Amino acid sequence: MTEGAPVASEAVDAHGGEQGLIADPMHQFEIKRQIAIDVFGIDASFTNSSLFMVIAVVAISAFLILSMRGRALVPGRMQSLAELSYEFVANMVRDNVGTAGQRYFPFIFTLFMFVLFCNMLGMIPYTFTVTSHIIVTFALALFIFLAVTVIGFVKHGAHFLKLFVPDGVPVVMLPLLVVIEVLSYLTRPVSLSVRLFANMMAGHTMLKVFGSFVVALGVLGGWAPLAFMVAFTGLEILVAFLQAYVFAILSCIYLSDALHMHD
């Protein structure tokens, strides 16, 4: 969790912190210790990153438990939202993994809601975006990758290795293609995590950089820069949802690969 701190502090050194006309766009990603905890020489402090993870989990639990408390046959507004998110993920799992994937629905739902809430909490000004740190997204992606590989081997045994051998390919091409297939399989956790992390970090950096132009350009353009900024924030909210969706749907596709192999 502290992996991002050296990068962030270097950025502050490079640009002189928050002073100056244009605020340092990297400052918002800095990890701060809230409660210092030291476990046998390992720094396990409760940081602002951990704090926002806890907030996300509490918010998701409160949202789902409180909205479903009534259990009305005709749902109210909040209950509709909870049912909508459930249906959304349930359809995603059904379409991509099929009936065999229903066992893994709770995991995909948890994953989607966690990433979605972390992204959305980050859109509130002065909050911390948990998913803008590669270590968080990489830990999630690596767990998915390992779990999917284990599921594949448990279900198919050594036959699972046939995933790396494409059908209907001339034997001469096989040595090359198998290497490519193995490499593309091994890069999955990297691409899955970097996609989410890069989108979140680039988006927030862009908002900060453009946001610092608003006052400077407002002298010339009046309210127009602010209107642009609102539009960009709308785009970022779309991206925040979209990346949670993509993260969940790619997990579904990987899971489907492991459960059904090529067919």
Next chain:
Amino acid sequence: METEAAKLIGAGLASIALVGAGVGIGTIFGNYLAGALRNPSAAQGQFANLLLGFALAEATGLFGLVVALIILFAF
């Protein structure tokens, strides 16, 4: 000082990856619109695929941006 200059040039060059993302996103939305105007009834069913393609294409360009940031801040 040369290393510092080379870092900045390298980061700038790495950002060219975003050109590809721009082309990709344009292709996706352009082709979706072309298909949707030809067959509007089928358009709604492909909206999820459109968003998936958009996110995947955008991410590829952002990999280049990450390389630029690594060059700037990690070395």
